[in-house]
Amino acid sequence: MDENAREKAESLCPGAKCVLVCAVPYYAGDAPGNLSLYARGRDYHLVLGDLLNPICEVLHEKYPAHRFVPGVDNSPLPEREAAWAAGIGLRGEHGLVIVPPYGSWVFLGTILTDHPAPPPDRAPSPPCIRCGxxxxxxxxxxxxxxxxxxxxxxxxxxxxxxxxxxxxxxxxxxxxxxxxxxxxxxxxxxxxxxxATELSTFRDDLVENxxxxxxxxxxxxxxxxxxxxxxxxxxxxxxxxxxxxxxxxxx
Incomplete structure (x- = not known):
């Protein structure tokens, strides 16, 4: 993370010590259409916000002396690098996080915190097969x-x-x-x-075209x-x- 991103992270969560990362699948089939699959369901910023905010509230209740700041594409954190450092999935040659069995059809969410959480109990993500x-x-x-x-x-x-x-x-x-x-x-x-995803917000009421x-x-x-x-x-x-x-x- 570059210095500018570090400064922004510090402004969001002074004394930040770690990042919690989640991967949420969104694949709901491959019906014909002229919109990317990720954009057909409800906006993932809203969906992941609805998922992460309650988690942050629970964490804050358990650790009231600490801050927990959710982020979905709107924070200075390099989400993919954080996911790979946490050992989530594989490092795709296309620059995306691959999470079997969902593939790379996943959204990433983060929680920035000043809580000294223990390091991941897994090795950093290995690369994909590099087929090109x-x-x-x-x-x-x-x-x-x-x-x-x-x-x-x-x-x-x-x-x-x-x-x-x-x-x-x-x-x-x-x-x-x-x-x-x-x-x-x-x-x-x-x-x-x-x-396929089990989340109805990414399965139902799709706009495909x-x-x-x-x-x-x-x-x-x-x-x-x-x-x-x-x-x-x-x-x-x-x-x-x-x-x-x-x-x-x-x-």
């Missing part, structure tokens, strides 16, 4: 050896606001999803037969009212419209 399939399938070439270039990652580009350079527009125009990208996960051998007609004439307020509890809504309506327009233009 995830690197080969990436259209933008974002995965190169041990490096990752977010500006060539389709999942990142579908969430990027504003005008895009021609090269990035071309990548999005050729993409099949209006939000996110699952290609590196789909080819991963560990994801061949993943166990968005079309231009569904967002035509919709205001930002209406979009938030309809989809505000979905992860694909956090960047706003304009980003979704741009992605759909680029993909329509290729036809």
């Amino acid at each position: 399939k995830c690197q080969k399938v990436c259209p933008g070439g974002a995965l190169r050896g041990e490096t990752f270039d977010p500006e060539r990652c389709l999942s990142h580009l579908t969430q990027k606001k504003g005008e895009l350079p021609p090269e990035q527009e071309a990548l999005l125009a050729a993409h099949t999803l209006a939000w996110g990208c699952d290609l590196c996960q789909r080819v991963c051998p560990y994801n061949a037969h993943p166990k 968005l079309t231009a007609d569904m967002v035509e004439g919709v205001t930002n307020r209406q979009f938030k009212e309809r989809y505000g509890d979905r992860a694909f809504a956090w960047r706003g309506l304009a980003v979704i419209r741009r992605n759909l327009a680029l993909q329509t233009s290729k036809n």
Whole structure:
């Protein structure tokens, strides 16, 4: 963790000594659609918040002299590195945490605390089999050896606001999803037969597809009212419209 992240962690939890990490599965099948699998159910920030907040309350009741701060993608903590250090799953070549039998279809949550918890009773996560399939399938070439270039990652580009350079527009125009990208996960051998999640919030009331007609004439307020509890809504309506327009233009 770099110095800037350490300072932010210290501001959240002065005297922080350890991080508790959890992995929550979200795979609910692979129905056709143009939204990444992670974004089809309820927003994972909300779901994991609902799971972690009560845990923090229980821990604080048991250890009232200590702080327990939950985090889901909104803290300075390097969640994947923390998970690997705790020995959770495998270190995927695509940079994701692989947790058999769920594969890499998991969300990570953390609890930062100043409680001197004992170290993990397991070794740090070993690497995956390094088959290279995830690197080969990436259209933008974002995965190169041990490096990752977010500006060539389709999942990142579908969430990027504003005008895009021609090269990035071309990548999005050729993409099949209006939000996110699952290609590196789909080819991963560990994801061949993943166990489905048991959480109803990731199984029920799924939004699998968005079309231009569904967002035509919709205001930002209406979009938030309809989809505000979905992860694909956090960047706003304009980003979704741009992605759909680029993909329509290729036809």
